Amino acid sequence: MSDILLAVENLEVRYGAATALRGASLTVPRGQLVAVIGNNGAGKTSLMRGLTGLVRPSGGRVLFKGEEVTRLPAHAKVARGLAMVPEGRLIFPDQTVEDNLILGAYAHGGLKTARAQATLERALALFPRLRERVRQPAGSLSGGEQQMLAIARGLMAEPDLLVIDELSLGLAPRVVEQLIGVLRDLNRQGLTILLVEQLAAYALAIADHAYVVAQGRVVRDGPSGLIARDPEVMEAFLGKKKAA
Ligand SMILES: Nc1ncnc2c1ncn2[C@@H]1O[C@H](COP(=O)(O)OP(=O)(O)O)[C@@H](O)[C@H]1O
Ligand SMILES: [Mg+2]
Known part of the structure; x- marks a missing residue:
């Protein structure tokens, strides 16, 4: 099998008459951690919704494991190994932590199998704070814990x-750093990750490769170390002032 896990070609996303994504392309090699960075409103979430199937792209193609999956709905992509932790987490606040996690295993039939139980055990081992709160309503968790829950729910789908x-989003720097460390560990253990982040420095610190999105287009890409040191990226596309 090709070692390109995901290929997005010229993807377009529209909301009514407004075009949010104007033909974006990217590839995610198996085993890598790839970052998508860009200012608020650049089109990052539209790119993610288009590639995961949460919105139907108006143009372009999505290839996953070498197969075209452009028009498959999100749940069908999850079943094939493409899981998403959405912007804003979208957990179910009135349901328990455990029930939110079980929903993540929906594509594999919930918690019925020993394999799903083992996946749950691994997710709780990764986030001991969730284990302590497993019977509490998810809405009672802190923002950082809710993000842990959203990541753990994504892992319940056993994604590639x-x-x-x-x-x-909305988290204190100390909490973000902790979660970034968890993503780095998951990636080192073999999980391929596509990380979208407005706060570029966090994503660039752990990514192999980075794409910069501005005004609905991919305007740059490269090894994350080079992108981090590119003054034009920081000034023109991420709105950072030149160091005095
Ligand atoms: N549901 C929507 N309906 C209409 N316009 C939207 C919708 N979601 C996003 N947009 C617009 O699409 C553009 C890209 O937004 P988005 O993809 O959310 O960017 P980002 O995730 O980089 O902040 C913005 O101009 C935004 O206002
Ligand atoms: Mg967004």
Whole structure:
């Protein structure tokens, strides 16, 4: 099998008459951690929704494991190994932590099999705070714990590729750093990750390769170390001032 797990070609996403994504392409090699960075409103979430099937792209193609999956709905992509941690987490606050996790295993029939039980055990081992709170309503968790839950729910689908949209949203730097460390460990253990992050420095610190999105297009890509040191990227596309 090709070692390109995900290929997005010229993807377009529209909301009514508004075009949010104007032909974006990227590839995610198996085993890598790939970052998508860009300012608020650049089109990052539209790119993620288009490639995961949460919105139907108006143009372009999505290939996963070498097969075209452009028009498959999100749940069918999850069943094939493409899981998403959505922007804003979208957990079910009135349901328990455990029930939220079980929902993540939906594509594999819930917690019926020993394999699913083992996956749950691994997710709880990764996040001991979730284990302590497993019978509490998810809405009672802190923001950082809710993000842990959203990541753990994604892992319950046993994905080959985990897409995470805005890991840092609303979280304190210390919490973001902790979660970034977890993603790095998961990637080292072999999980392929596509990380979308407005706070570029966090994503660039752990990514192999980075794509910069601005105004609905991919405007740059390269090894994350080079992107991090590219003054034009920081000034023109991420709105950072030049160091004095
Ligand atoms: N559901 C929607 N309906 C209409 N316009 C939207 C919708 N979601 C996003 N947009 C617009 O699409 C553009 C890209 O947004 P988005 O993909 O959310 O960017 P990002 O994730 O980089 O902040 C923005 O101009 C935004 O206002
Ligand atoms: Mg977004």
